[in-house]
Amino acid sequence: MVKRDLISVQKVQENPALAVLKASRSVLLLQGPVGPFFDRLSQWLMAREKQVHRIVFSGGDQHDCQATTPIKFAGKLDEWRAFFSAQCVQLKADAVVLFGQSRAYHQVALKAANQLGIQVVVLEEGYFRPGFMTMELDGVNGNSTSLDRFSWDGQKEHITSATDKHPFLASTYFAALHYAHMLLRRESFPDYEHHRHRSPLYYFGYWMYSWFRKWSHLKLDMRKQKELLDSKAYFYFVPLQFEGDAQLKLFSNYSSVEDFLSVLIRSFAIHAPSPTLLVFREHPHGRGMGGYRSFIRQVAKSYGVDKRIVYLVEGETPVLVKHSAGVITINSTVGVRALKSHVPLKVMGAAIYQRPGLVFGGELDEFWCKAVPVKPELADDFVLQLKNLTQVPVCGYATRNVPIDWR
Numbered sequence: 001m002v003k004r005d006l007i008s009v010q011k012v013q014e015n016p017a018l019a020v021l022k023a024s025r026s027v028l029l030l031q032g033p034v035g036p037f038f039d040r041l042s043q044w045l046m047a048r049e050k051q052v053h054r055i056v057f058s059g060g061d062q063h064d065c066q067a068t069t070p071i072k073f074a075g076k077l078d079e080w081r082a083f084f085s086a087q088c089v090q091l092k093a094d095a096v097v098l099f100g101q102s103r104a105y106h107q108v109a110l111k112a113a114n115q116l117g118i119q120v121v122v123l124e125e126g127y128f129r130p131g132f133m134t135m136e137l138d139g140v141n142g143n144s145t146s147l148d149r150f151s152w153d154g155q156k157e158h159i160t161s162a163t164d165k166h167p168f169l170a171s172t173y174f175a176a177l178h179y180a181h182m183l184l185r186r187e188s189f190p191d192y193e194h195h196r197h198r199s200p201l202y203y204f205g206y207w208m209y210s211w212f213r214k215w216s217h218l219k220l221d222m223r224k225q226k227e228l229l230d231s232k233a234y235f236y237f238v239p240l241q242f243e244g245d246a247q248l249k250l251f252s253n254y255s256s257v258e259d260f261l262s263v264l265i266r267s268f269a270i271h272a273p274s275p276t277l278l279v280f281r282e283h284p285h286g287r288g289m290g291g292y293r294s295f296i297r298q299v300a301k302s303y304g305v306d307k308r309i310v311y312l313v314e315g316e317t318p319v320l321v322k323h324s325a326g327v328i329t330i331n332s333t334v335g336v337r338a339l340k341s342h343v344p345l346k347v348m349g350a351a352i353y354q355r356p357g358l359v360f361g362g363e364l365d366e367f368w369c370k371a372v373p374v375k376p377e378l379a380d381d382f383v384l385q386l387k388n389l390t391q392v393p394v395c396g397y398a399t400r401n402v403p404i405d406w407r
Helices: 016-023 037-046 059-064 077-091 104-116 168-184 200-230 246-250 257-271 284-289 293-302 317-323 334-340 364-370 376-390
Strands: 010-012 026-029 051-056 070-072 095-099 119-125 132-137 150-152 235-239 277-281 309-312 326-329 345-347 391-393
Touching (some): 016 095, 016 119, 016 132, 026 037, 037 051, 037 095, 051 077, 059 070, 059 168, 077 104, 095 104, 104 119, 132 376, 200 309, 200 317, 235 317, 257 293, 257 364, 277 317, 293 309, 317 334, 326 364, 334 345, 334 376, 376 391
Parallel strands (some): 010 150, 026 051, 051 070, 095 119, 235 326, 277 309, 326 345
Antiparallel strands (some): 119 132, 132 391
16 A cells, blocks of 8 residues: 555545535636636536636637636736635635646636635646546645545545547647637737747647658557567667646756756666667657657767667557566656556656655666566555546547536
């Protein structure tokens, strides 16, 4: 079992954040994923006789908000805290819901709600994918406290994923509409500070390039993967994260992915046994940015290990994890996959699964020769706790007519 202070841990049989939503009376929604998910959530809440309100910050938010009358915030960021606090008091909010804890407006709201004694339900992409969304109280990933505050006391079974799997075309369509309305209505929100690039043309080019790289590399990389596995080569697997990933910025000491790669490849070159290979796979969201092939090749060549590097744009991550000698990551959710597969895991940042007995506790230089698989019973218990305490079955980018099924 995962060791925790039993005095302070509350035994539960339901996701604690979901329980808060069910017990609330007045719920205030902030920013959600692009598209109709927060409308679907509003309908789920209203069906349970909750008062639901939503603050919008941009034309994109305003377009996405069709299930409730939007509350418009068009002020400057330094005016947001007073506005938010006043709305919480006026609406008698006893729960706040937000998607993406790292956004500037949400960082302010988290602190203000805490001072007001209001529960905050934080949503993020699922630790388990597809078909799940992360739902926790006060913070997720490196800020998560769920496994320290709660212990799963329900059935020793995993919740099952939602049947409405992530429809790529729908999410692309929702994103296009969101950013188009953000641009068209920008005069109504002149001081809005977006957490990403604001141009619809940028995202059009990004996704077109992403799809071009996916399909141009798919056959070649799947053949490279097959050759790798057929060779029975001893390899370590590195799931790449992408520049702009909030988990990289907030929960690691690396200034960039390149910074991490330089440290990793140097350690591999000096300390890993010579027959060992290092296999990289791009993050799907990183394809549109061009990847890190050239940089990795350059650094590896400088250390004389370029022949021991395998770089994949495409590939089957679960298969690569399962057959690897170990996984090295900053804090990718692939770390959870490694634990499920009982594969040695080295974490280079801060992650929810970074716990004694689950991840390698020594230095990276030692990992190449001293890593041992996690004990199956320890890993399996952690995965059970993590899934039931932090995940809810839903697709955040399903179409508007798909109801949320949280009983």
